[in-house]
Amino acid sequence: MRIVGAACYERHMSSSSGPYPIRTIQPPEVPAFHEVNHIGFNSAWPVEPEVERATRLLEVDRSLAAFDGPLMIGTTTTLPLRMTVPGASLPVAGVSDVSVLPSHRRRGVLSALMRTQLEELRAGGETVAALWASEAVIYGRFGYGPAARQLDFTAVRGEVRVRDDAPRDPALRVRIADPATARPEVAKVFDATLAERPGRFARGEALWELALLYDPPYRREGAAPLRCVIVEDESGPRGYALVSVHGTWTVENLPDGRLRVRDMAALDTAAYVAVWEQVLSWDLVSTVTIGHRPPDDPLLHLVTDPRRLRATSSDNLWVRLVDVPAAFAARRYAVPVDAVIEVDDPVCPWNAGRYRLRGGAAGAECSPTSAPADVRADAxxxxxxxxxxxxLMSYGPTGRVTELRPGTLAPLSAGLRWSPEPCCPTIF
Ligand SMILES: CC(C)(COP(=O)(O)OP(=O)(O)OC[C@H]1O[C@@H](n2cnc3c(N)ncnc32)[C@H](O)[C@@H]1OP(=O)(O)O)[C@@H](O)C(=O)NCCC(=O)NCCS
Incomplete structure (x- = not known):
């Protein structure tokens, strides 16, 4: 973790010449920081426990705020995450707590915060930033791109059945556990699946306790406490789901409960099937919902009627390359890549220029070059x-990616592709 000391604090104070100075916050300002977020996100939750929770997750010296005189009016922070990328994992700045008070919006406060944050990340030697966007219109202008998509499923009970020929293992048992007690088992399964898919990030104790398993009564909206479905055999846990059930009844006295799956992972397909069969057959429930599923979720091929999963699709993680050559050198490539890319990046001008990218399954290098460019692309x-x-091909028609040497865009685009599809299962 990078420590921003007093000198840096001074630098922020003096370098912010705009109407709303920006600087790293100090520990006594943490409650004000959360209050701006609370107001900004129209939160209905009680302030005190939420501030306490957020304070435990916050890295003060990675948190920036904008001020109008003494009043804090805008915020952003980054979580130091380790994220799976194609063929590797690397530290990623998880941008969060982005908020500007309603009284100060559309005056460029966010723009100034984003630019300062990117400069800070670069100064700290960070390579990649990633975030969840509350609205898809916000971050493109700062060089973030929609790097993953997700499916959200709503299964009506009785409509979705796992195929008879799906892998099953009679040795598997299902147990309903208290999530807090089961945390080591759940974390063990998740950790074993972490490297499988780009977009997943490692979860430390704090994230398990204060995000994944966080379940105070005021956040349940009438649902029963969070429960954990564990699928296991003699060797230990092989799959899990964290579920909350809101038990309701229709006027005709029919059960109409809603089961929401907050998180789910499995080590193998048989365990995945067992978790799903448990969840889909939950009594007194009429709908089962789960979000943040990858576009290539194997469930789509494991059920008899995938359309009945009633999937909706939306953007998932947005990614910003803070250091283009370092970022491209840090991941792996499905097929050999050798191309010169001309980068257009007015927000982070240090990235602008031409780089030769050579990579494959075993590693990659990416460095400045004076050779003519094959492809020009914006950040x-x-x-x-x-x-x-x-x-990259999908950006061709937009003019934001241009093939400068005929025949070079398709192979570069194919080299950057990866399977399985990226998807982040958790909002941060
Ligand atoms: C999103 C938010 C932080 C933007 O702050 P802001 O200070 O108003 O943003 P800026 O003034 O720097 O806007 C920069 C540009 O983005 C546009 N923009 C920013 N937020 C937008 C939004 N939500 N919808 C449409 N356009 C938006 C502005 O119109 C402006 O465009 P322009 O340069 O063409 O004039 C603020 O609206 C907010 O706090 N929203 C609620 C909380 C939230 O959604 N946070 C993001 C969490 S991921």
Whole structure:
């Protein structure tokens, strides 16, 4: 973790010449920081426990705020995450707590915060930033690109059945556990699946306790406490789901409960099937919902009627390459890549220039070059393509990616692709 000391604090104070100075916050300002977020996100939750929770997750010296005189009016922070990228994992700045008070919006406060944050990340030697966007219109202008997509499923009970020929293991048993007690088992399963898919990030104790398993009564909206479904055999846990059930009844006295799956993972397909069969057959429930599923979720091929999963699709993680050559050198490539990319990046001008990228399954290098460029791309398109989901080719018609030497865009785009598709299962 990078420590921003007093000198840096001074630098922020003096370098912010705009109407709303920006600087790293100090520990006594943490409650004000959360209050701006609370107001900004129209939160209905009680302030005190939420501030306490957020304070435990916050890294003060990675948190920036904008001020109008003495009043804090805008915020952002980054979580030091380790994220799976194609064929590797690397430290990623997880941008969070982005908020501007309603009284000060559309005056450029966010723009100034984003630019300062990117400069800070670069100064700290960080390579990649990633975030969840509350609205898809916000971050493209700062060079973030939509790098992953997700499916959200709503299964009506009785409509979705796992195929008879799906892998099953009679040795598997299901147990309902208290999530807090089961945390080591759940974490063990998740950790074993972490490297499988780009977009997943490692979860430390704090994230398990204060995000994944966080379940105070005021956040349940009438649902029963969070429960844990564990699928196991003699060797230990092989799959889990964290579920909350809101038990309701229709006027005709029919059960109409809603089961929401907050998180789910499995070590193998038989365990995955066992978790799903448990969840889909939960009594007194009429709908089962789960979000943040990858576009290539094997469930789509494991059920008899995938359309009945009633999937909706939306953007998932947005990625920003803070240091283009370092980012491209840090991941792996499905097929050999050798191309000169001209990067267009007015927000992070240190990235602008030409780089030769050579990579494959075993490693990659990416360094400045004076050779003529094969492909020109803007920072947002490169961020979008980084996790191997969004294709560079799909940006061709937009003019944001241009093939300068005929026949070079398709192989570069194919080299950046990755399977499985990227997807982040958790909002941060
Ligand atoms: C999103 C938010 C932080 C933007 O802050 P802001 O200070 O108003 O943003 P800026 O003034 O720097 O906007 C920069 C540009 O983005 C546009 N923009 C920013 N937020 C937008 C939004 N939500 N919808 C449409 N356009 C938006 C502005 O119109 C402006 O465009 P322009 O340069 O063409 O004039 C603020 O609206 C907010 O706090 N929203 C609620 C909380 C939230 O959604 N946070 C993001 C969490 S991921």
């Amino acid at each position: 947002g398109a490169l961020g979008a393509a980084y996790l191997g989901g969004t294709t």
